[in-house]
Amino acid sequence: MAPVDYRSWTASPLAMSKTRTSSSSTPSLLGSSLVCGSMPRFRPSANVRQGFILFTIYRECIYYINLRHAYLLSPYYSKRLSSRTVMFNCVPPKYQDAARLRKLFGDTVKNVWIPRDTSDLERLVKERDETALRLEKAEIRLVKMANRRRNKQLKAAAEAKPETVQSPRSSAGGSERSEDPEKGHPLQESIVLPDVNGSVAAQWIGASERPYHRPLANFFRRVDTIKWTRNRIKALTHQINKLRRGFLKGEGRRLPTAFVEFSSQADAERAYQTLAHNRPLHMSPRYIGIRPDEIVWSSVQMRWLERIVRSFMMHALITAAIVFWSLPSALVGVVSNIKFLAKLLPFLAWITELPDAVTGIISGLLPALALSFLMAIVPWLLRGCARLAGVPSLSMIELFVQHAYFAFQVVQVFLVTTLTSAASAALTQVLKDPLSAKDLLADNLPKSSNFYISYILIQCLAVGAASVLRAFDIFRHHVMAKAFDNPRGLYKIWYRERPMHWGAIFPVFTNMGVIAISYCCIAPVVLGFATVGLYLIYLVYKYNLLYVNDSSIDTRGLVYPRALMHLLVGVYLATVCLIGLFALRSAFLPMVLMIGFLVFTALVHVSLREAVSPLLYNIPRALAMEMEELDGGPMADYPQDDFLTDADITASYPDFFDPVEEDEGPAHQVNGSRGVEGASGLMASVNDWSTNALAKKLQTTAENWGLAGPISYVSYWMHPDPSIKPGFILRWLHPGTFDDFSTLRRMIPGDLPDPTETYPPDYARRAYWPPEMASPAPIIWIPRDPAGVSAQEVEHCRKVVGCSDEGAELNDKCRIEVEVDKAPFWVPRTLY
Secondary structure (H helix, E strand, O other): OHHHHHHHHHHOHHHHHHHHHOOOHHHHHHOOOOOOOOOOOOHHHHHHHHHHHHHHHHHHHHHHHHHHHHHHOOHHHHOOOHHHEEEEEOOOHHHOOHHHHHHHHOOOEEEEEOOEOOHHHHHHHHHHHHHHHHHHHHHHHHHHHHHHHHHHHHHHHHHHOOOOOOOHHHOOOOOOOOOOHHHHOHHHOOOOOOOOOOOOHHHOOOHHHOOEEOOHHHOOOOEEHHHHHHHHHHHHHHHHHHHHHHHHOOOOOEOOEEEEEEOOHHHHHHHHOOOOOOOOOOOOOEEEOOOHHHEOHHHHOOOHHHHHHHHHHHHHHHHHHHHHOHHHHHHHHHHOOHHHHHHHOHHHHHHHHOOHHHHHHHHHHHHHHHHHHHHHOHHHHHHHHHHHHOOOEHHHHHHHHHHHHHHHHHHHHHHHHHHHHHHHHHHHHHHHOHHHHHHHHHHHOHHHHHHHHHHHHHHHHHHHHHHHHOHHHHHHHHHHHHHOOOHHHHHHHHHOOOOOOHHHHHHHHHHHHHHHHHOOOOOOHHHHHHHHHHHHHHHHHHHHHHHOOOOOOOOOOOHHHHHHHHHHHHHHHHHHHHHHHHHHOOOHHHHHHHHHHHHHHHHHHHHHHHHHHHHHHOOOHHHHHHHHHHOOOHHHHOOOOOOOOHHHHHHHOOOOOOOOOOOOOOOOOOOHHHHHOOHHHHHHHHHHHHHHHHHHHHHHHHHHOOOHHHHHHHHHHHOOOOOOOOOHHHHHHOHHHHOOHHHHHOOOOOOOOOHHHHOOOOHHHHOOOOHHHOOOOOOEEOOEOOOOHHHHHHHHHOOOOOEEOOOEEEOOOOOEEEOHHHOOOOOOOOOO
16 A cells, blocks of 8 residues: 555655655654645555554464464363363352362262362461471571571681691601681580581570560560471471361352363363353353463452452453543643643643754653553553452453453553644644644544554564563573572572563553554555554564463464454554544545445454454364364264155154045135145245356356456456465465365374473372462571581471471582582473
C-alpha cells in the first residue's frame, strides 16, 4: 500500500498546502493525513488493507490451531500428568468422594485427589521453614565468627614467635625449628574434641558470643539461636507429621475441588468436554492441563457464590482503575504537545525559549518514558486482582492479566493519549474560532502519530537492547553476587531464572500492532516504524527463547491466539477513526462505505470467534483417530464403509424382498388435490437440469470470450490440488490444506524423552495435594571451614534437619566460595 499512500498524500490539497506553508516539513510529513474529501483514490486502499488484516488473522488462527494440536497430542506432552488430569471446581458435597467420582467417570479414572483444609498445617510448615533458615544463618555466622577469631589468634601467635636463626655451628648437623604456624600454635597440638554441642567453636568464642535472639514467646528473654531453633524444628516436625497422618486417614474439612487423573489424554478430554452436573455452576468451571506446582491454593477453597461475587468485584475494580488511570495518562498526552501549552499558559512561556532539541526531548522522549513506567506497575496490580477473583493457576492468571492489561494499554496508551494530544494541539485555535473545531480536529488528530513514533521506537529499541544486554542480570551475577555471603543466596542468583510473565509482555506489543493498524490509513508512516520495531523484537525474543530463557509458566499456547483476536481492536478503531474523519470532512459517501465495512468486520469477528474458540480450549476427538492412523494403529484395520451385506440384510429383515399380495379394497375416488403428488420430484429434476444447463452455458461463453485461462488460473489459487507441492504463497494462502494436522504432526520430533520417567515413585499419593502435605524441611547449607567447626555442626544439625557443607568453603579471608553445582537442595525438574 506504500505507492497508493504516497500518491494519495502528494495529490491531496492538504499535503500541497502543508508543503507550501510549513517551514519544518519533517514533522508535518510524519503526521500528515491522507484523508481529504476531494481525493477518492485512497478509499479502496483502506478496505483492501483492513481486509488483508482480517484474512491474515484468520490464516494465523487456522495454522496455529493445527500446530498447537500437533504439539499437545505428541507423546512428549500427552503423557504428562497435567494433560491427563481434569480439575473440577465448585464440587458439591455429595460428589466430594473418590468412589463416587470413579463411578461417575467410569473405569478410565486412574487417581482422584480431593484436597482438604490444611491451613493449620500450612502455618506449621511455614514456621518450620523460617526456623530452618534462621538456623542456617546462625550456623554460618558461628562458623565465620570462630574462623575470624582463629585466624586472629594464629596471626598473633606467628608474630609473637621469634624468628629461627641458624647457628654456624649447627649448619651441618643441627636441627631447625618448624615455621608452620599450624603446628606452632599450642591450641592445635593434640586436640581431642569433646562430644558436646559447639565444642570446636568454643575454643575461640565464648558462650556469650554465640548467635542469639529474643523470641516473643519467651518473653524476649535471650536464647541461644542454634540450640533454640534445633529444638523448635524437632517439635514442629513432630506436629507436622501428626497432622499429615490425620489428613491421610481422612480427617479435616474437604475442599470443593477435585482433581481426577485419567488413563489417557483422550479420556481426560472426554470428561473435560462432558457436562458433569445437572445444577448450574456445580462442578464448573473445569480445567485441564494445570500442573501441581502452579495451583493457587487460596482459590481452590472458594465455593460458587463466593467465586461469582469476587469475580464481579474484581472486574468492577479493574474497570474503575482503567477509567481513573486516565488522569496521569492524559497528563502525559498533554505534555507531548508542550509547545502549544506554552503558548496558551503564560507560566510555561520559558519552554519556547529552549532549543529545539530540548523541546523535542520534552515533547517526544519524556512522555513516552513516563507512559512506559506508568504502565509497568499495572500487571502487578492485575495479578493481585486475579488471585482475589479466584483464578486457580498461575497460567490462568497470566491469561487474566493479558486480557485486562490489553484493555489498559488500548484505553490509556492509545485512546486517552491520542485524544488529549489532538485536543491540546487544537485548543488555542478552537477558543479563537469555535466553528473551526471539526476542521482543526481533522488536521490535528493525525499529528498525534508523532508521539507514537517515539513511543514505538523507545519500546522496541530500548526493550530489545535491554533484553539482549540483560544489564540487570549482569548486575545481579557480578555485583549483587559479591555482596551475598550466603550459599543459598548465591544459588538463587545463579540458578533461578526470572519467570516470563507473558500476560504482561504480549499486551504491550499487541497494542503497538493496534496503534499501527489504526494509523495505517491516516498516518501510514507509523506502520513502517512499527514493522521495523516489532521485527527487531521478534528477533530478540526468538534468540532469548532458544538460548536464554526457560519459562516456568505454561499457558498451553493460549496467549498467542488471544493476542491475534486483540489485533481486531485495531481494525475497529481504524474504521471508526476513518468514519469520524470523513464526517468531519463532510464526505458522506466514504463514511457510509466505512460504516458498512465496520459491520462486515464485526460479522467476521463473531464468526471467527465462534469457529476458533472451541478448537482452542478443546482437543477434537477426530484427531485421536488421525493419530492412530498416522501411527499405523488399529484404525487402519477398521472396515472402510458401514454398508450391510445382502446376507445381513436378509437375516435382519427376512421379508424385506418377499412379494406381498395386497387385498383389493374398495376403489378410491380421485380427488383434485392428488394432482400435486410428485411435484417435489419434478421440481428437483427441473432444478438439476437448469443448473447443469447454466453451468455448460457459462463454460461455453467463457471459452468463447477467452476467459478460460484466467478462470483456471484463479481456480488454481482458490481451490488448489492438495497433492501438489505448494510454493510459499500457495502454502500461506491455504494453511488448512498444506499445513494441516497430519503435516505438522510429522514435524514433531519422535525421540523426545518420556516425561513420566521423571515422576517420583509416590507421585500418585501427593501430586495434587497441597504442597504442605509433602514438602520436606529446607536442607541447611553451611560453608566448610579450616577450623572444623562446620563438620561438627553438620553432625549435630542432621539429628533434626538435613544439613551439608559440601560445595561451600570458607577461604582465608573468611569469604564464602560456592560451587552451585553441588548445592544439596537441587532437584531435577519434573515435567508434570
